[in-house]
Amino acid sequence: MIKVxxxxxxxxxxxxxxxxxxxxxxxxxxxxxxxxxATEVAPATGEGDAAAGKTLFNANCAACHKLYKKGVGPAxxxxxxxxxxxxxxSWIRNSQELIKSGxxxxxxxxxxxxxxxxxxFPALSDEDIDNIIAYTYTPKPEPTVAxxxxxxxxxxxxxxxxxxxxxxxxxxxxxxxxxxxxxxxTLRRIAEAxxxxxxxxxxxxxxxxxFAQNQFLVFxxxxxxxxxxxxxxxxxxxxxxxDQGYAPVQPIHYSHKIHAGANQIDCNYCHSSARKSKHSGxxxxxxxxxxxxxxxxxxxxxxxxxxxxxxxxxxxxxxxxKAVGWDENNQAYTGEEEPVKWVRIHNLPDFxxxxxxxxxxxxxxxxxxxxxxxxxxEIMYQFSPLTMGWCINCxxxxxxxxxGNEYYQKIHEELSKKYGVDQLTIAQMGGLECGxxxx
Amino acid sequence: MTKTTINMKKAIHISIVIIAxxxxxxxxxxxxPNYQYMNNMYEPVGYETYGEYEIxxxxxxxxxxxxxxxxxxxxxxxxxxxxxxxxxxxxxxKMTLPVTEEHLERGEELYEIYCAVCxxxxxxxxxxxxxxxxxxxxxxxxxxxxxxxxxxxYHVQMYGLNSMGSYASQTNxxxxxxxxxxxxNLMAALKGEPALELSSDSxxxxxxxxxxxxxxxxxxxxxxxx
Numbered sequence: 001m002i003k004v005x006x007x008x009x010x011x012x013x014x015x016x017x018x019x020x021x022x023x024x025x026x027x028x029x030x031x032x033x034x035x036x037x038a039t040e041v042a043p044a045t046g047e048g049d050a051a052a053g054k055t056l057f058n059a060n061c062a063a064c065h066k067l068y069k070k071g072v073g074p075a076x077x078x079x080x081x082x083x084x085x086x087x088x089x090s091w092i093r094n095s096q097e098l099i100k101s102g103x104x105x106x107x108x109x110x111x112x113x114x115x116x117x118x119x120x121f122p123a124l125s126d127e128d129i130d131n132i133i134a135y136t137y138t139p140k141p142e143p144t145v146a147x148x149x150x151x152x153x154x155x156x157x158x159x160x161x162x163x164x165x166x167x168x169x170x171x172x173x174x175x176x177x178x179x180x181x182x183x184x185x186t187l188r189r190i191a192e193a194x195x196x197x198x199x200x201x202x203x204x205x206x207x208x209x210x211f212a213q214n215q216f217l218v219f220x221x222x223x224x225x226x227x228x229x230x231x232x233x234x235x236x237x238x239x240x241x242x243d244q245g246y247a248p249v250q251p252i253h254y255s256h257k258i259h260a261g262a263n264q265i266d267c268n269y270c271h272s273s274a275r276k277s278k279h280s281g282x283x284x285x286x287x288x289x290x291x292x293x294x295x296x297x298x299x300x301x302x303x304x305x306x307x308x309x310x311x312x313x314x315x316x317x318x319x320x321x322k323a324v325g326w327d328e329n330n331q332a333y334t335g336e337e338e339p340v341k342w343v344r345i346h347n348l349p350d351f352x353x354x355x356x357x358x359x360x361x362x363x364x365x366x367x368x369x370x371x372x373x374x375x376x377x378e379i380m381y382q383f384s385p386l387t388m389g390w391c392i393n394c395x396x397x398x399x400x401x402x403x404g405n406e407y408y409q410k411i412h413e414e415l416s417k418k419y420g421v422d423q424l425t426i427a428q429m430g431g432l433e434c435g436x437x438x439x
Numbered sequence: 440m441t442k443t444t445i446n447m448k449k450a451i452h453i454s455i456v457i458i459a460x461x462x463x464x465x466x467x468x469x470x471x472p473n474y475q476y477m478n479n480m481y482e483p484v485g486y487e488t489y490g491e492y493e494i495x496x497x498x499x500x501x502x503x504x505x506x507x508x509x510x511x512x513x514x515x516x517x518x519x520x521x522x523x524x525x526x527x528x529x530x531x532x533k534m535t536l537p538v539t540e541e542h543l544e545r546g547e548e549l550y551e552i553y554c555a556v557c558x559x560x561x562x563x564x565x566x567x568x569x570x571x572x573x574x575x576x577x578x579x580x581x582x583x584x585x586x587x588x589x590x591x592x593y594h595v596q597m598y599g600l601n602s603m604g605s606y607a608s609q610t611n612x613x614x615x616x617x618x619x620x621x622x623x624n625l626m627a628a629l630k631g632e633p634a635l636e637l638s639s640d641s642x643x644x645x646x647x648x649x650x651x652x653x654x655x656x657x658x659x660x661x662x663x664x665x
Binding site for chain 2: 059062063072116119123239241245268269278284287289290295339344381
């Protein structure tokens with residue numbers, strides 16, 4: 001699955017930091033230069049402030065425009081070269097008016113981007129727009145990939161890791177054992193050759209003979225052995241058919257830790273059918289594309305220990321694009337789809353019925369109750385045993401949620417009276433009846 | 440001599456036992472499912488959801504509904520997925536769903552699930568994805584450049600707009616209108632306007648809503664083609 005490439009974290013990290021520092025310092029330099037260049041290219045009005053432009057750009061434009069890549073609208077890098085400033089002012093403040101006035105350039109760009117209307121920004125002043133244009137001259141930062149790659153190669157030979165130390169220790173230990181045996185052997189040989197007598201202790205009974213003669217001890221030991229083997233055999237047989245901890249390798253490395261954990265996306269966002277269907281559906285790829293149309297690269301935290309680098313995650317996003325047939329450069333679907341063969345993890349046997357909506361919508365149970373801390377799972381695994389005993393335990397312990405359930409109010413009251421309790425558990429409502437799940 | 444060989448043999452036996460027990464313990468492979476008793480009882484006779492069967496194209500059981508099939512309770516949506524359609528919906532499309540506390544509450548829940556990650560719980564465009572700079576430039580509902588109406592809210596959920604995708608596969612008609620009600624309230628709060636008034640005529644309109652709920656419950660899965 002993933003090769004462990006990055007063993008030498010500390011040394012690498014420092015090198016990486018250095019590399020990052022260097023690259024960033026150069027880009028800021030370059031930014032200033034290009035800002036100057038921008039004013040040279042477009043001399044019509046005063047200079048723009050690229051830093052202020054960045055804030056404005058992120059707040060107003062970035063939803064649809066990227067600097068170096070097509071988004072919903074065109075890439076804006078160096079847009080000041082393509083159009084004159086006056087034109088840009090009127091386009092940004094109200095593009096529809098410009099199109100209606102019959103401006104050829106405006107109509108051309110409107111048609112090129114599928115007649116999607118650019119929001120009007122009447123509130124932006126000339127200065128604001130100048131700043132944004134200045135920001136669009138920010139050159140593309142050099143990819144840091146290359147530098148990290150070289151530092152890794154350089155760092156590979158240095159510093160033994162824990163595993164190597166352990167292996168070396170084991171080897172030394174083994175050598176010591178062998179040496180001990182050899183020394184023992186040679187000493188005996190020398191003793192024999194020199195005719196030295198040493199006590200062999202032959203006269204004593206061998207311990208196993210003494211043991212065999214003591215019938216009580218034999219009896220106790222055999223009982224103990226039988227019990228122990230029964231215990232282990234029972235344990236082994238009980239785990240057959242249980243897939244707790246099952247964590248298959250999926251065709252696309254989807255990290256719940258990033259999506260549900262760091263980005264706090266609700267489980268129901270993707271598994272929307274859990275609210276109203278028996279199954280908690282695997283989201284179709286259009287749901288992924290709701291966000292990943294825009295997010296083509298991973299820029300979050302890395303886990304170098306396990307090889308989860310930015311490039312690794314970005315590559316997984318590319319896999320999604322390939323599967324769904326999304327052409328990143330043209331921002332359009334190609335129609336060439338490749339279904340993703342996800343590996344199913346949770347699977348109840350056919351003889352047991354389970355309904356997600358009943359638990360999620362009716363009972364209002366948190367997904368984590370059965371699926372565990374999914375928001376911390378880098379690789380999804382089966383958290384619960386999903387055995388009948390496990391189901392029943394929960395049914396015995398969980399109270400029925402009676403809120404907003406007027407239809408059943410009467411029967412709830414009568415049942416509570418019958419059992420003499422304030423709060424009915426699922427079991428008291430018939431949640432343990434065989435036919436509820438097996439039919 | 441003999442004694443040492445016995446020792447050696449013993450050592451070998453012990454090591455075999457240790458290796459065997461280690462193998463027993465560590466042989467659970469998290470990459471493949473466990474053994475089962477009586478497979479026939481575990482595996483379904485019929486085609487299982489998301490199953491892999493040769494009879495289907497790509498061995499994929501998950502299929503789109505047959506072309507032209509109409510889910511129960513489905514109502515046609517007249518406005519097309521274009522700028523003209525959006526403008527038409529913005530002007531014409533009106534909410535028939537009565538404003539009730541139940542709908543507003545449900546709308547809020549659904550909004551928190553589907554919308555709040557980007558648009559923020561207050562509708563100010565400061566959702567967690569915006570704060571973490573995964574998305575940029577998400578506008579507030581109170582943005583003066585946008586003329587948001589109930590029709591446009593519904594239309595955009597249905598088809599998506601610019602960077603926003605369609606939510607027609609994750610929600611049904613009733614749910615989209617519930618979300619619309621909540622968004623209208625959020626927008627009113629941001630602009631400092633009064634919230635939606637609860638519908639007073641509960642009897643007649645509650646019936647309409649009831650019809651919608653019943654029919655709509657079926658439409659969910661079949662709408663995924665959008």
